[in-house]
Amino acid sequence: MLNRRALTRRGLLGGAGVAVGAGALAGGARAELKGDTLVIGQAGDIVSLDPAYRVDTLTGNVQKHLYDTVLTRRPDMGVGPGAAEAVERIGPTAWRLRLRPDRRFANGEPVDAQCVQYTLARLNAPETRSPIRSFFEPLNKVTVESPTSALIETETPDALFLARMTNLQLVPPRATEKLGLKFGEAPIGSGPYTLDHWRRNDEVVLNANPTYGGPAPRFARLVIRPVPEEIARISAVKTGQAQLVTNISPNQADALQRAGAVQVLRTASNRVMVVQFNKMAAPADDPRFRRAVGLAINRDEIIRGLLKGFASPVRGIFGAAIQGVPQDVRGDFDYDPDQARRIIQELGLAGREIELAGAAGRYPLDRECALAIGAQLRRIGLQVKVRTSDYGSFAEDIKTNRVAPVFIQPHGNVWLDPLPQIIAFFDSRGHWSGWRDPALDAMIARAGNAEGDARLARVGDLIRKLHDDAIAVPLYADEVIYAAVPELKWSPRADDLIVASEVS
Amino acid sequence: MLTYLIRRTLLVSVTIWGVMTILFGLQHLSGDPTLLLLSSDATEDARRTLANQLGLDQPLAAQYAAFLWNTLTGDLGLSWKYHQPALRIVLEALPATALLTSAAIALGLAVAVPLGILAAVYRNSWIDTLASFIAVLGQSMPVYWSGLLLILLFSTTLRWLPSMGSDGAVALVLPAATLGLNIMARIERITRASMLEVLGQDFVRTLRSKGLSERSVLFRHGLRNASVPIVSMVGLQLSALLGGAVLIETVFAWPGVGRLAVNAVYARDFPLVHAAALVVTLTFCLVNMLVDVLCASLNPQIRLD
Numbered sequence: 001m002l003n004r005r006a007l008t009r010r011g012l013l014g015g016a017g018v019a020v021g022a023g024a025l026a027g028g029a030r031a032e033l034k035g036d037t038l039v040i041g042q043a044g045d046i047v048s049l050d051p052a053y054r055v056d057t058l059t060g061n062v063q064k065h066l067y068d069t070v071l072t073r074r075p076d077m078g079v080g081p082g083a084a085e086a087v088e089r090i091g092p093t094a095w096r097l098r099l100r101p102d103r104r105f106a107n108g109e110p111v112d113a114q115c116v117q118y119t120l121a122r123l124n125a126p127e128t129r130s131p132i133r134s135f136f137e138p139l140n141k142v143t144v145e146s147p148t149s150a151l152i153e154t155e156t157p158d159a160l161f162l163a164r165m166t167n168l169q170l171v172p173p174r175a176t177e178k179l180g181l182k183f184g185e186a187p188i189g190s191g192p193y194t195l196d197h198w199r200r201n202d203e204v205v206l207n208a209n210p211t212y213g214g215p216a217p218r219f220a221r222l223v224i225r226p227v228p229e230e231i232a233r234i235s236a237v238k239t240g241q242a243q244l245v246t247n248i249s250p251n252q253a254d255a256l257q258r259a260g261a262v263q264v265l266r267t268a269s270n271r272v273m274v275v276q277f278n279k280m281a282a283p284a285d286d287p288r289f290r291r292a293v294g295l296a297i298n299r300d301e302i303i304r305g306l307l308k309g310f311a312s313p314v315r316g317i318f319g320a321a322i323q324g325v326p327q328d329v330r331g332d333f334d335y336d337p338d339q340a341r342r343i344i345q346e347l348g349l350a351g352r353e354i355e356l357a358g359a360a361g362r363y364p365l366d367r368e369c370a371l372a373i374g375a376q377l378r379r380i381g382l383q384v385k386v387r388t389s390d391y392g393s394f395a396e397d398i399k400t401n402r403v404a405p406v407f408i409q410p411h412g413n414v415w416l417d418p419l420p421q422i423i424a425f426f427d428s429r430g431h432w433s434g435w436r437d438p439a440l441d442a443m444i445a446r447a448g449n450a451e452g453d454a455r456l457a458r459v460g461d462l463i464r465k466l467h468d469d470a471i472a473v474p475l476y477a478d479e480v481i482y483a484a485v486p487e488l489k490w491s492p493r494a495d496d497l498i499v500a501s502e503v504s
Numbered sequence: 505m506l507t508y509l510i511r512r513t514l515l516v517s518v519t520i521w522g523v524m525t526i527l528f529g530l531q532h533l534s535g536d537p538t539l540l541l542l543s544s545d546a547t548e549d550a551r552r553t554l555a556n557q558l559g560l561d562q563p564l565a566a567q568y569a570a571f572l573w574n575t576l577t578g579d580l581g582l583s584w585k586y587h588q589p590a591l592r593i594v595l596e597a598l599p600a601t602a603l604l605t606s607a608a609i610a611l612g613l614a615v616a617v618p619l620g621i622l623a624a625v626y627r628n629s630w631i632d633t634l635a636s637f638i639a640v641l642g643q644s645m646p647v648y649w650s651g652l653l654l655i656l657l658f659s660t661t662l663r664w665l666p667s668m669g670s671d672g673a674v675a676l677v678l679p680a681a682t683l684g685l686n687i688m689a690r691i692e693r694i695t696r697a698s699m700l701e702v703l704g705q706d707f708v709r710t711l712r713s714k715g716l717s718e719r720s721v722l723f724r725h726g727l728r729n730a731s732v733p734i735v736s737m738v739g740l741q742l743s744a745l746l747g748g749a750v751l752i753e754t755v756f757a758w759p760g761v762g763r764l765a766v767n768a769v770y771a772r773d774f775p776l777v778h779a780a781a782l783v784v785t786l787t788f789c790l791v792n793m794l795v796d797v798l799c800a801s802l803n804p805q806i807r808l809d
Contacts, residue, residue: 041668047585047586048586048587048588050587053586055542126553126557129557129587131541131542131543131546132543133546133550134543134545134546134547134550135543135545181582181587181588181589184586184587184588200586200593200596200597200759200764201597201753201759201760201763202757203669225668225669226757227667227668227669227757228754228755228763229652229655229754229755229756231652231655231656231755232655232659232668232756232757233668234660235655235656235659235660235667235668236666236667236668238660239660239663239666239667241666241667241668241669242668390770391540391770392534392535392537392539392540392770392771392772393534393535395539396536396539399539412544414543414544420544420545423545424544429547429548431542431543431544431546431547431551
């Protein structure tokens with residue numbers, strides 16, 4: 001038999017070796033903060049480096065640094081100059097872009113009127129299969145007046161024109177054509193950074209663009225890493241592997257704020273949680289039932305208890321940064337459980353089993369929010385069954401009216417304008433809409449054709465309609481929460497984007 | 505051997521056909537992918553146009569035929585999400601998963617086999633109890649949970665190891681250890697059981713009576729005879745490892761096939777799911793075939809024909 005004592009000694013020696021080895025690794029694992037590199041940890045990977053395929057903020061955070069947009073969103077969400085130093089409205093349906101003469105793409109191609117024309121034509125070409133084509137579809141007539149002047153005409157007055165320009169990332173015609181599909185992995189832009197490399201699901205590394213026409217970037221290198229697990233993201237910022245990480249949940253943010261080792265940065269988002277109804281499923285076809293649901297929900301309880309204060313109640317279905325929303329019109333419901341209970345009893349629905357649906361994992365604590373609302377609806381006498389699923393299945397159910405009578409729909413708004421959000425979620429043609437109401441559709445169309453004060457008034461009418469018919473019960477706008485190393489200075493933006501030039 | 509290889513290749517083809525057919529059915533039960541592929545302001549016309557471009561408006565039988573043909577020719581098209589060739593994306597991610605699972609298996613074997621031998625040799629001693637404890641721990645803790653615990657200990661608290669990414673060998677330690685811990689438990693139990701069985705056989709008594717050293721009895725004769733079930737177990741564990749790798753790749757931000765496939769499922773990116781399923785199924789079938797050949801070479805009593 002083997003000598004037990006010798007084995008034990010060997011075991012101990014082996015153990016000591018492992019410990020020493022681990023200690024040696026320690027030095028290599030410690031990342032030091034480097035003044036010229038900013039490492040950002042995001043909750044997911046980007047989709048493409050080609051701006052024609054940008055559909056999410058994660059991708060937007062990278063592309064924002066590679067490409068110039070015609071106009072830019074300032075940190076206060078106002079519109080400022082970009083590749084164009086000015087945009088003039090020269091008629092109800094005509095706009096002139098005055099482009100800066102000094103901007104060039106990294107390959108030397110000029111940022112000129114022709115590239116504006118090409119970029120829009122490419123986005124609108126069916127064969128490009130751009131998921132954001134609808135956003136630019138109204139801009140289908142572009143005339144090159146000179147290298148620095150482009151005339152864009154629309155068929156009808158376009159209230160979203162400036163918003164569209166803040167999203168129009170310009171690409172170089174020759175390089176884009178030459179590279180074809182490869183452009184999505186080896187992009188050429190005119191932004192403050194150029195691509196060093198992209199390893200899918202691992203990291204995107206950008207270097208400062210030496211030929212950039214604007215102010216020199218603060219960081220020479222930008223590293224953006226997808227880190228899906230929140231604990232790993234927090235660990236990364238605590239240990240200096242990253243300087244800034246996104247998508248911190250309210251629970252973790254609360255704990256981090258108490259511990260104080262890292263900064264918690266937060267801002268109100270444009271994401272609003274809204275309770276909606278499937279009119280095809282009884283009893284949600286009855287506006288009295290829908291109103292009872294609105295009255296039964298205690299938003300403050302959810303915000304304080306579940307979201308630890310990392311959300312704010314909304315007066316309508318819009319986040320605070322959405323422009324063109326009348327401030328004197330309320331679209332939310334006061335909490336009045338007694339009245340809600342009375343309505344439910346009058347309708348003979350007490351004890352009735354109702355299904356409540358929601359998405360899980362799309363926005364912070366969305367599943368828990370559904371469970372909390374389910375519990376609140378039980379207090380007014382309904383038997384509520386809560387069912388959550390991934391957003392794809394949930395969206396399909398909404399679109400096909402297979403969704404539960406009551407459901408919680410997270411609303412996003414990248415346009416910073418109320419109408420596209422109303423269209424997407426309530427118009428019969430809306431991408432996320434299962435609601436069919438010709439009167440509402442007509443009101444939306446009228447608002448879309450109006451401008452200035454008339455448009456503001458019609459948006460007000462729409463908010464009233466959504467409230468009075470109890471079509472939507474606005475809950476709260478959640479906050480975008482980040483964790484950062486203590487020395488980082490940055491104010492988060494309402495559009496969720498991280499712009500390196502705003503970080504110091 | 506040739507007959508065996510031909511037979512197995514045919515069986516692999518049938519397996520792939522079965523997996524692909526199930527996958528096709530599940531994909532089409534999961535709903536309309538165009539809803540997730542377009543932005544919120546997309547019109548119904550845009551959705552219909554996209555459905556037409558992707559061939560989703562074709563009859564199901566035509567879609568199935570195209571799907572099988574694409575599988576056969578390896579032309580799986582462009583990923584709907586990434587707009588790059590789906591198969592290439594998966595093949596680019598494959599080395600990371602292969603590295604992770606290989607490291608986990610190597611780590612599992614390096615710890616579990618000696619531990620299993622010790623547990624068999626020192627049966628019912630404290631070493632055996634310790635080995636059982638490790639086995640229970642490794643098997644009962646979900647890899648997701650043990651991964652988070654290891655991050656909190658080695659990354660956040662001790663700051664020895666990174667919690668994310670794939671930069672260098674150091675980044676491999678935590679994910680491989682987490683995945684290895686899970687496989688380690690099973691290998692340790694099978695090694696112990698197999699060694700106990702072998703050490704109780706007559707030929708071992710004969711070897712000892714002939715005066716062979718205990719080391720030679722254990723490692724040269726005992727372990728060799730006990731290794732067939734261990735090798736089979738490692739082969740079978742590959743599927744469990746691939747399943748575990750999905751979670752581990754997510755926890756540690758490891759850029760492998762598992763994470764890619766899960767994200768593709770959520771995004772309803774059919775070509776990418778198709779490519780990932782094809783590559784994983786093929787890998788699994790090939791590894792199993794390799795394990796059979798290896799077992800035959802370890803034990804001449806096993807005949808492949």
